[in-house]
Structure formats: C-alpha cells, structure tokens
Amino acid sequence: xxxxxxxxILALLAGAGVFVASHQIARQFCARNLARADxxxxxxxxxxxxxxxxxxxxxxxxxGYLPQCGRMCERIAAKKSELEGALTDETNFTAxxxxxxSELAALRAQCQVQMLRHFVEVSQAMPPEQGRRxxxxxxxxxxxxHEQIEQSMSExxxxxxxxx
Amino acid sequence: MKENCILxxxxxxxxxxxxxxxxxxxxxxxxxxVWRRIERAEAADASWLDVVARWLMRPxxxxxAVAVVAILGLGLGWQDGYxxxxxxxxxxxxxxxxxxxxx
Numbered sequence: 350x351x352x353x354x355x356x357x358i359l360a361l362l363a364g365a366g367v368f369v370a371s372h373q374i375a376r377q378f379c380a381r382n383l384a385r386a387d388x389x390x391x392x393x394x395x396x397x398x399x400x401x402x403x404x405x406x407x408x409x410x411x412x413g414y415l416p417q418c419g420r421m422c423e424r425i426a427a428k429k430s431e432l433e434g435a436l437t438d439e440t441n442f443t444a445x446x447x448x449x450x451s452e453l454a455a456l457r458a459q460c461q462v463q464m465l466r467h468f469v470e471v472s473q474a475m476p477p478e479q480g481r482r483x484x485x486x487x488x489x490x491x492x493x494x495h496e497q498i499e500q501s502m503s504e505x506x507x508x509x510x511x512x513x
Numbered sequence: 514m515k516e517n518c519i520l521x522x523x524x525x526x527x528x529x530x531x532x533x534x535x536x537x538x539x540x541x542x543x544x545x546x547v548w549r550r551i552e553r554a555e556a557a558d559a560s561w562l563d564v565v566a567r568w569l570m571r572p573x574x575x576x577x578a579v580a581v582v583a584i585l586g587l588g589l590g591w592q593d594g595y596x597x598x599x600x601x602x603x604x605x606x607x608x609x610x611x612x613x614x615x616x
Contacts, residue, residue, distance in 0.1 A: 367586065368585065372593070411610070468610075
C-alpha cells in the first residue's frame with residue numbers, strides 16, 4: 350500500500366513536470382515565432398485574414414495616418430502642460446484654466462474624429478464583412494472605455510440621488 | 514562420494530533417459546498467461562491504488578501516459594502562446610493608432 354502511494358505520487362509529480370515543461374516550451378515557442386516586434390499591422394493581417402494586396406493598401410493608409418496622429422499627440426501634450434500650469438499657479442479654478450480645459454477637450458475630440466476617419470478608411474480597404482467587424486472592434490476598444498466610465502458614473506449618481 | 518562421481522557412461526545413460534522422456538512443449542503464450550493469472554490473483558485483494566500503481570509500473574502504459582500528458586501540454590501551451598502573441602499584436606496596433614490619452 351505504502352509502495353503504491355509512493356509510485357502514484359511520483360507518477361503524478363512526473364506527469365505534472367512533463368505537462369508544465371511541455372506547456373512552457375510550446376507557449377514560448379509559439380509566442381516568439383508568431384509575434385514580430387517590427388510590424389504594427391501583424392494583428393490586422395492575422396485577425397482579419399487580409400491578403401497581401403489589402404495589407405499593402407492598409408499599410409499605406411497607416412503610414413499616412415501616423416504622422417498626423419503624432420502631431421495631434423504633441424498638441425494634446427502641450428495643451429495638457431498648459432492646463433497643469435494654469436491649475437497649479439492659482440488656488441482657485443480660474444477662467445484661464447477653464448479655457449485650457451475646453452481647448453484640451455476640443456483637441457481630444459479633433460483627434461478622435463481623425464482617428465475614427467482613419468478606422469473607416471481602413472475598414473473600407475478590407476472585405477465588407479471584415480471591415481464591419483474591424484470598425485466595431487476599434488470603436489469598442491477606443492470609445493467603449495469612455496462609455497463604460499460614463500455608464501458607471503451615471504449609475505453611481507443614480508444611487509446617490511436615490512439616497513437623498 | 515563414489516555415487517556422486519559422474520562417469521562418461523552415466524552421461525550417455527542420462528542422454529538416453531532424456532530422449533526417452535521428452536519434456537512436453539509449452540502451450541502458446543504460456544508465460545503471458547502465467548503472468549496474467551498471477552496479476553489476477555494479486556488484483557483480487559488489491560486496492561485501487563495498487564491497481565493504478567501496477568498499471569503505472571508497466572513501461573508501455575507509463576510511456577503512453579507520458580506521451581498523452583506531453584501532447585496535452587504542448588497543445589494547450591501552443592494555444593496559450595497563440596493567444597498571447599495575438600494579444601500583444603493587438604496592443605501594439607492599438608498603441609500605434611489610438612493614443613493612450615484617447616482610450
């Protein structure tokens with residue numbers, strides 16, 4: 350009985366070892382070979398099963414969009430530091446800070462419009478079904494986050510109103 | 514002492530005797546059947562743990578179990594690796610096209 354226990358426990362340990370080792374080897378091998386750090390568009394190609402011609406068109410759109418996106422990011426960053434300056438200089442919330450906040454919001458909205466336009470262009474370069482899926486996924490990934498926050502805030506506000 | 518001494522004539526006699534009484538040939542798969550009967554007799558009063566341990570001690574079964582576990586591990590590892598690579602690629606694309614300040 351004691352010997353049997355020992356055999357079964359050793360077998361279980363050996364099995365667990367074999368499982369963990371083979372799992373890790375396959376995981377690392379697969380992750381290393383499938384992920385290419387030099388290509389931003391790898392996910393698009395794999396997820397939406399793009400042909401080389403479609404990917405070439407999308408790559409051109411992507412490279413055209415990146416500098417615009419970079420310029421917009423720089424403007425947003427500059428506006429943010431202006432806002433921070435306006436907020437730290439005074440103890441009160443000033444008209445200048447309010448104006449900077451509005452400008453920042455406008456810049457962010459402008460950036461979002463530009464981004465969504467790019468998503469639409471990319472979706473049009475894909476087969477229709479994949480394009481719809483891409484657009485829905487990108488909107489969910491980029492705008493859904495805000496919707497979640499707004500929803501959670503309106504829910505908590507509703508609870509707060511209920512208590513009063 | 515004298516009786517134990519083997520004479521050449523005795524060897525001849527023994528060979529003759531051996532030929533006169535030939536050993537019957539064993540039935541087919543005799544050894545396998547003997548082992549099976551022994552196992553059956555042992556299994557009659559063995560617990561499930563003993564049965565499992567006995568199974569694990571058989572090289573063929575142990576190898577098969579190792580192969581199954583390794584294939585399972587490789588398959589699940591491959592699937593995990595694929596998901597990980599896909600997730601990383603997705604994050605990379607999102608970071609390129611959608612600034613984090615907008616997300």
